[in-house]
């Protein structure tokens with residue numbers, strides 16, 4: 074009755090990413106130009122992204138080939154293992170079968186290199202010298218720094234100031250890979266200077282850091298911008314996770330009834346669930362799909378489905394998504410990767426179509442779940458991943474209550490080895506579940522752009 078590992082040989086590494094748009098009953102609403110409020114033409118994105126990425130962003134093709142150089146890099150840690158958590162099942166005394174896909178085996182310890190490597194490759198193909206980006210806790214920044222080092226591209230990372238100060242190890246990891254890391258808001262951009270003039274002590278936010286990174290790319294013809302979540306092409310690259318899981322579950326002769334993932338911007342969640350949702354939409358087996366988000370940043374469960382900016386500086390196109398408002402600065406909590414104000418438009422769209430559910434949990438109950446998991450399975454989850462663990466454990470306990478066996482698969486999107494301060498705070502009883510500020514949300518939502526449409 075031990076934990077079982079399902080491996081695929083390298084030759085079984087999927088050759089394509091899966092594009093959910095091909096199978097949707099209705100397409101997601103288009104991004105809008107913030108000035109004209111007209112649907113955004115692909116040309117408008119050209120200063121920011123390479124052509125190949127823009128083509129993927131607007132593609133409706135079902136299968137998109139993973140370029141051979143990207144697959145070569147993937148092979149270092151992919152296919153990532155799928156485990157059946159039999160020790161956890163025993164601890165929970167549940168009739169459920171619990172599986173998890175473990176993305177912590179990548180060099181930077183999370184799912185993020187799946188898209189970082191692809192994005193660095195396409196930028197290199199188009200002669201880009203430098204990529205600017207933002208990072209919260211540092212997982213995305215370190216993943217892009219790793220990918221940039223492989224393809225000979227300079228990487229400049231705007232890191233949310235509070236994390237820059239609190240998480241020096243990920244900063245050092247970015248430096249190790251050769252990237253430059255700047256605390257945001259910074260005085261190197263107009264947006265940063267404007268915010269510092271108003272709020273000299275601003276702790277920063279992902280929305281602000283995005284504005285700074287976008288500004289740098291917009292002003293320099295040799296620099297492009299990269300985003301680590303939210304956009305269609307990022308979700309596309311992450312579907313290698315679900316494509317592998319489909320094959321691995323065949324080996325296990327099983328199929329999920331329930332899929333669980335944590336959601337910040339939605340990319341690791343989408344990466345796992347989209348290939349399964351595609352099977353369902355093409356007439357195959359139905360799955361219950363559950364997103365787990367932090368109660369302190371609850372875009373799917375309490376945000377509004379509306380057109381909003383992706384950043385605080387209001388430089389990005391308007392996208393329709395579940396949003397807490399671009400001015401929303403979430404209270405401090407340890408899952409830094411889940412602090413974004415919005416949700417991927419594609420994830421928001423399937424939520425509106427009734428194809429998935431979402432729940433929100435407070436951080437202490439998520440740490441409790443993560444510790445139960447670590448004691449059973451040995452792997453210490455990232456604070457973000459603890460949300461998925463909590464969701465999966467609650468589903469398994471529900472099976473026990475109802476006396477039914479279901480197959481549950483969740484995405485263990487990263488390890489927490491760089492987040493030990495969060496665990497130390499938990500053990501010291503210092504973690505607080507911030508009461509959710511309804512008034513702050515109302516204020517931020519009042520700032521949503523008014524569209525006469």
Ligand SMILES: *Cc1c(COP(=O)(O)O)cnc(C)c1O
Pocket residue numbers: 183184185212213301302303335336337338339340341342410411455457458486487488
């Ligand atoms: C970045 C990150 C997240 C949140 O981003 P998504 O796009 O929602 O996946 C979650 N977990 C880990 C480990 C991360 O690094």
